[in-house]
Amino acid sequence: MSSTDTIDYEAEYNNRARVPEHAQLMAGWARDAAAYREQKAPRRLAYGPGPRHIIDLFEADGDGALVVFIHGGYWQALDGSSFSHCARGLNAHGVTVAVPTYDLCPQVTIDTIIGQMRGAARELAKLGRPLVVSGHSAGGHLAACLLATDWRAFDPSVSRDLVRAAYAISGLFELEPLVGTFVNKAVGMDAASARAASPLFWAAPAGKSLDAVVGGNESAEYLRQSRVIADRWGAAGVATRYDEVAGANHFTAIAPLADPGSAMVLRLKQLADR
Template sequence: MTTPFDAPDWRSMSKPDLDSGLNNSTAVAGSGDMVGGWERRSAEFRAAQSDHLDLRYGAAGRNRIDFFKAGANAPTVLFIHGGYWQMRAKEAFSLFAGGPMTHGINVALIGYTLAPEATLDGIVAEIHAGIDFLARRLPELGGDPERIVASGWSAGGHLTAMAMSHRRIKGGVGISGIYDLEPIRRSYLNVKLGLDEAMSHRNSPIRQTESAIKPMALTVGAAELPLLRKQTADFAGHRARFGLPVSYEEIPGANHFSIMDEMLAPTGRITLMIRQLLERI
C-alpha cells in the first residue's frame, strides 16, 4: 500500500502536466478502438441476455439498470461504469458480466446522469437510489438482496467507494478508481464537473474519516499513469490507517483499459476478487 515511486505530487505540477497526467485516453494508444470493441461485444451480449434490460430506478433518462441473471437466489455484483463522470454508458460494459456470471454471480449494470447535466452530488445520490431499487427488486429477479457488492472502473471506482455507506452494499471492488477529487478539481476535467472545494471534499472517499466496516479490494494496473496508481495506493493506505478492511493489488502489465480483461475472464484477477469478496459476506 505504498505510494508508487514514480508518482509525482500533483500539487507541484503545472496545469498542463496535471491535465496530461490524468488523461487516460491519450496515455493508452488505441484506447478508442478498445472501447469500440467493448461496445460491439456488449451489444451482442445484451442481445443474448435481454430479459431484464433498462429497469427504471428514477425519472432521469439514464436512471436504468441492466440485470443479468446467473442463478436463482444468487449474489449480485453491481457494476458502475467509468468515463470521468461525463462520458460513456452502461451499455458499453455488458460483456464484463461474463466473468462473474461464469461463477453463478448475477451482474447488475447501473446508468447515471452525466456531468454537466448532473453534479457529482447528484450522481452519487442516483447510485444510492439505484441500489435501493435493486435491493427491492432482487427477490423477483431471482437474486439475494442480502448479498450485494459494488464494483466499478475509473470514475466507477470512485462511485463504488461512495456506495459503501449504503446499508445494502456489503463490500466493494474498486478498479483504477479516483478517491481524491482535489487533483480533478484543478484539472481540465472540472470544466464539466463544476466541483468547488466543498463538493470535492465531501465526495472524496480519501477525506472521509468514518466509514462502515466493510471489505474493499482495490486494484490498479502497474502500467497505468502514476497519478492513477497513486490514487489507489493512497486510498488503500487511508483505509488501513482507519482499520477498515482492504486489500491492494497492482496487476502487472495492465493499463487503464486492458485491466478490464481481468473481469472479462472467468479466471481473471478481478473476477477472483469479486468471488473472494462474496465469500466473506
C-alpha cells in the same frame, strides 16, 4: 495531496492521451457488450424517472451477493450499455451482475450522480440480497462512495449492511487534483466541492472490505490514488487490498472481468460468496 508545482495533473489524468489506441479499445467494449447482450439479454430495472435511470440485470442462478458494476467516463461520458460483457465472467460462476447507468455532467453534478447510484442500490435492495459494488475509473469512485454511505441515514428502510464490499478498478478517491484539469470543464468542481465528494476524506466504513485495483501501466497518480485509500481506510478498520493488473493500462484494466478464470473474477466471486 502533492504540490501542483511538481505534478502535471493534466498529463497524469488524461488517460486518452496516455493510451493512443483508446478509441479502438472503447469500440471493442461496445462490440463485446452488444455481443453479450445478444447471448444473454438482461432484465431492465428502473430506479428513477429519467431515461438514464436504468439498471441492466444479468441474472444467474447463484444465491450469494449481487455484484454491481458502475461504468466510468469521468462522470461525463458513456453509459452501462458499453459494459454488458463485464458480467460475463461472474455470470459463468452463477453470480448475478447489475450494470446501472446515470446522468452525466454538466447536466448534473457529481453529488447528484452519487445520489443516483444510491438510488440504484436502493432499488437493487428490493431483490433481498447484499451488494458487492465494483466500478471502473469514475465508477470506482462511486463504488467507494456506496461502500462508505450511511444507508440508514439515506433511507431508514434500507439495511445498513446493504453494501458489504467494494472492488474499485482504477478508481478516483481524492478529487481535488482534478479541479485544474480538462476533466473539470464539464464537472465544475471547486476545491471545497471536490473534497466533499472525495470518499478518501469520508468516515471509513470500518468492518467492510475495499479492494483498490489499478492497471500496472497507469499513471503515477492513479497508482497513488488506489494506494492511499487502501492505506488510509485500512488503518481505520476497513479490510483493504491494493493490487495491480500487470501490464494493463486504464482501458485494459477491466478486461479480466469478461474472463471466468481471471483472478479479478475469482476475487469478486469470493466477495460475493462470503
